[in-house]
Amino acid sequence: MSKQQKLLLVDDEPGIRESVQAYLEDNEEFQVKVASNADDAWQMLEKETPDLIISDIMMPQVNGYQFLEKLREDPRYRAIPVVFLTAKGMTRDRIEGYEAGCDAYIAKPFDPEELEAIVKNLLARLSVTTTANNSSSELEKIARELEEIKGKLDERLGQNPRFEQTPSPIKIDLTPREQSVLDLVAQGLMNKEIARELETSVRNVEKYVSRLFSKTGTNSRTELVRFALKHGLTN
Numbered sequence: 001m002s003k004q005q006k007l008l009l010v011d012d013e014p015g016i017r018e019s020v021q022a023y024l025e026d027n028e029e030f031q032v033k034v035a036s037n038a039d040d041a042w043q044m045l046e047k048e049t050p051d052l053i054i055s056d057i058m059m060p061q062v063n064g065y066q067f068l069e070k071l072r073e074d075p076r077y078r079a080i081p082v083v084f085l086t087a088k089g090m091t092r093d094r095i096e097g098y099e100a101g102c103d104a105y106i107a108k109p110f111d112p113e114e115l116e117a118i119v120k121n122l123l124a125r126l127s128v129t130t131t132a133n134n135s136s137s138e139l140e141k142i143a144r145e146l147e148e149i150k151g152k153l154d155e156r157l158g159q160n161p162r163f164e165q166t167p168s169p170i171k172i173d174l175t176p177r178e179q180s181v182l183d184l185v186a187q188g189l190m191n192k193e194i195a196r197e198l199e200t201s202v203r204n205v206e207k208y209v210s211r212l213f214s215k216t217g218t219n220s221r222t223e224l225v226r227f228a229l230k231h232g233l234t235n
Helices: 014-025 038-047 064-073 091-100 112-159 176-186 191-198 202-216 221-230
Strands: 005-010 030-035 052-056 082-086 104-107
Touching (some): 005 014, 014 112, 038 064, 104 112, 202 221
Parallel strands (some): 005 030
16 A cells, blocks of 8 residues: 555634545545644644645634745745635635645635545645655765765876876767757756757657666666766766
């Protein structure tokens, strides 16, 4: 069974809390915790960070806009997707919600299936973004490590002139387009970003990356970048 996504539902209406929680938890992907107001929600947040928050706007004491503003100001929680669930459906209210930083806005009465679809879409988008950020961080770490190794080698060569730097014996012929793709992969760009940069399709980029794997004998983007930097295939 895959890891459950943790949702936090904040609404002062017991009927809404119970019905939305029951509907979403019918899907085994979700674990839903509920709070009747923003203050209680904040206390729950500090004990366990949810993957997504569904919040009413019209609540006593602290309304949804104020709750969201507090979330976006806190580095721990500012990236959590927030869906506003409210009886207010006027265009001006929606604009205010988006300007406050919410990720989606659904007006009561609503279709539970639509809410579920919105939640799944936001969580999927968050997963892709997190994966891309982790990949970029890993590539940056490799680049730093290789730069440190190069610096130490240069230092040793300077201290002992008997050592001469020789070019890598590996010769790999790359087409101009393969070279362009390799350079952009080394910069940490993902396939969609490379496609935009080169004004081509993601499918074509995938084919070029696959060819690069084959030509270099590597199996992942991380291995490819490490190989390219080690053998001087990219700057």
